[in-house]
Amino acid sequence: xxxxxxxxxxxxxxxxxxxxxxxxxxxxxxxxxxxxxxxxxxxxxxxxxxxxxxxxxxxxxxxxxxxxxxxxxxxxxxxxxxxxxxxxxxxxxxxxxxxxxxxxxxxxxxxxxxxxxxxxxxxxxxxxxxxxxxxxxxxxxxxxxxxxxxxxxxxxxxxxxxxxxxxxxxxxxxxxxxxxxxxxxxxxxxxxxxxxxxxxxxxxxxxxxxxxxxxxxxxxxxxxxx
Numbered sequence: 643x644x645x646x647x648x649x650x651x652x653x654x655x656x657x658x659x660x661x662x663x664x665x666x667x668x669x670x671x672x673x674x675x676x677x678x679x680x681x682x683x684x685x686x687x688x689x690x691x692x693x694x695x696x697x698x699x700x701x702x703x704x705x706x707x708x709x710x711x712x713x714x715x716x717x718x719x720x721x722x723x724x725x726x727x728x729x730x731x732x733x734x735x736x737x738x739x740x741x742x743x744x745x746x747x748x749x750x751x752x753x754x755x756x757x758x759x760x761x762x763x764x765x766x767x768x769x770x771x772x773x774x775x776x777x778x779x780x781x782x783x784x785x786x787x788x789x790x791x792x793x794x795x796x797x798x799x800x801x802x803x804x805x806x807x808x809x810x811x812x813x814x815x816x817x818x819x820x821x822x823x824x825x826x827x828x829x830x831x832x833x834x835x836x837x838x839x840x841x842x843x844x845x846x847x848x849x850x851x852x853x854x855x856x857x858x859x860x861x862x863x864x865x866x867x868x
Contacts (some may be wrong), residue, residue: 660733680721740864770812791832
């Protein structure tokens, strides 16, 4: 945890801000800053105290941004992607605690299967037609990959093993299976994975790797009284 010595001007700024917050009926205020690669993206123009939105003003915003830019605050952080700094200012006890949160990425594996018999008769007819167009090369399993994130995504329009283009009807089958398995597979951090068409078993297996993002606390990185 970083220790600092405030200047008289910084102490005065915090004291005046404490009176300002209390004039809004709050004893403390929380201010959440967005961090990108261990740099402050911006200081919001408001905070919350006792469930009340309280607007900030220039001098306190500048002080928070200055102290939030101290490199030592991020000593234990990986400085990859985004995170947040949560400022809590106790205006009665005149105490400040700053907590660092860092984005943590993990994944969750999901599988599903779609037997050909469970495909609607209309689409199954088109799937059979597509399979009959494949070369007789003794390949009984074909793979199609997909990827999504940031509110957009796609399924490859070809079979990986042979680069054979897949028809729109086959794409419809794959998209429905994916959406039924993981709605929103393309949203935010998204997901990636593959379909495997088993021609002998007459089943499509789906393997999804869902990307999960969450903010993890790295603890208090700055504490001082004023």
